[in-house]
Amino acid sequence: MKAVILAGGKGRRLEPYTTIIPKPLMPIGDKPILEIILRQLREHGIRDVTIAVGHLAELIMAFFGDGSRFGLSITYSREEKPLGTAGCLGLIKDDLTEPFLMMNGDVLTTLPFSGLMDFHKKSGAVATVALNKRDYFVDFGIVDTDGDENIVGYTEKPGFEHFVSMGVYAFDPKVLEYITPHDYIDFPDLIKVLLAADETVKAYKYDGYWLDIGRVDDYKKANNEITALYGALGVGGE
Secondary structure, eight states: EEEEEOOOOOOOGGGGGTTTTOGSSSSETEEEEHHHHHHHHHHHHEEEEEEETTTTTTHHHHHHHHHHTOOEEEEEEEOOOOOOHHHHHSSGGGGGOOOOEEETTTTTEOHHHHHHHHHHHHHOEEEEEEEEEEEOOOOOOEEEEETTTTTEEEESOOOEEEEEEEEEEEEOGGGGOOOTTTTOHHHHHHHHHHHTTTTOOEEEOOOOOOEEEESSHHHHHHHHHHHHHHHHTTTTOO
């Protein structure tokens, strides 16, 4: 199986750390974020990986090389200009001839990647989006009124449940028909294009551990929790 990992962003929300170190190389415990992901992919039977790079690409390429020391075959796709979260696929169309996994390079999760791929292949969908449930709570009472300014409802500090994208996807090569090489496109827009074309897009709901390491607080949280997670992640602390 093949995976494509997005590792080209500037990580502005993690500045000043990412000024000199690309976010995928920032350590979580004793390993860079991206190394943890690569070791997980290997454990789930994925051996062929393309890393989409941009910001400080030379550092990422120098650290991971051809992937042989991780038991992987790693190639790189370098963007000369920002192409959005999905646009990099247009640069590697010829390499994507079978269903493939795609994910952000800053995700810490116990999601079973092989399970996601099995689900996707059996579904016949052109795309499958991994989802995680999130609960949100409002700190104030919510008041409903009608057109005559009458109060018709009052809910004290309500909670809401939503499923959010985990930044992990499974795609059929057919998705490439909707991506123009060198054109900018993000995942939400790509999904909208697929739905408008009446393509089947499936949801893979996962209620286990997931952390998007996008902010300084998230990075600190990941480092605080990583020791207890090593076993579940399947990578081990060495």
